[in-house]
Amino acid sequence: MKLYYSASSPFVRKVMVLLHETCQLDDVTLVDISVTPVAPSDALRAANPLSKVPALDRTDGPALYDSRVICAYLDDRAQAGLYRSGAERWDMMTLEATADGIMDAALSARYEVGLRPAELQWQDWLEGQWSKMAIGVGTLERLWMAHLAKPLNIGHIAVGCALGYLDLRHADRDWRASAPALADWYAGFSARPSMVATAPPQG
Secondary structure, three states: OEEEEOOOOHHHHHHHHHHHHOOOHHHOEEEEOOOEOOEOOHHHHOOOOOOOOOEEEOOOOOOEEOHHHHHHHHHHHHOOOOOOOOHHHHHHHHHHHHHHHHHHHHHHHHHHHHHOOHHHOOHHHHHHHHHHHHHHHHHHHHHOHHHHOOOOOHHHHHHHHHHHHHHHHOHHHOHHHHOHHHHHHHHHHOOOHHHHHOOOOOO
């Protein structure tokens, strides 16, 4: 298999953590792609018409894209049970969706600052994206700590990658100040070998 990736993407990191946790890393060739909404990649578009990472070329079917699709596929391939079954599955997927929403908002804010000229940046847009991040973090703190105390599943991986991206791109906002229990959980989770191995480059 071939994974189109960028080391700084939190969505790619989610796939990479799952590969580490399910011992499938050696089954994947990594293809480093630099892409933004204003600079798409023709090479990537062949695997994902939306020109977004991650995208996974596989030998047994068309390329897969969107981190949730790729993670579910790889989990099924390894029979790892990170999505579980029955009623608990929906909790895990909702937790994953919450974390993905935090990542979406964080990435949108990053693009606003990193790609748009300073004189055109929209402060209300940035604050709106931060509000989504803060509400998402608050929801994790208020409703999901008991779930995060359970054995590893896809929700844990997604939340860990979302919080890591907040540290990478929005450290000045200090998400920990309003989420002490989540901060304690993340301190332990971020020390997992899979998280250490996939830590994004700084800067």
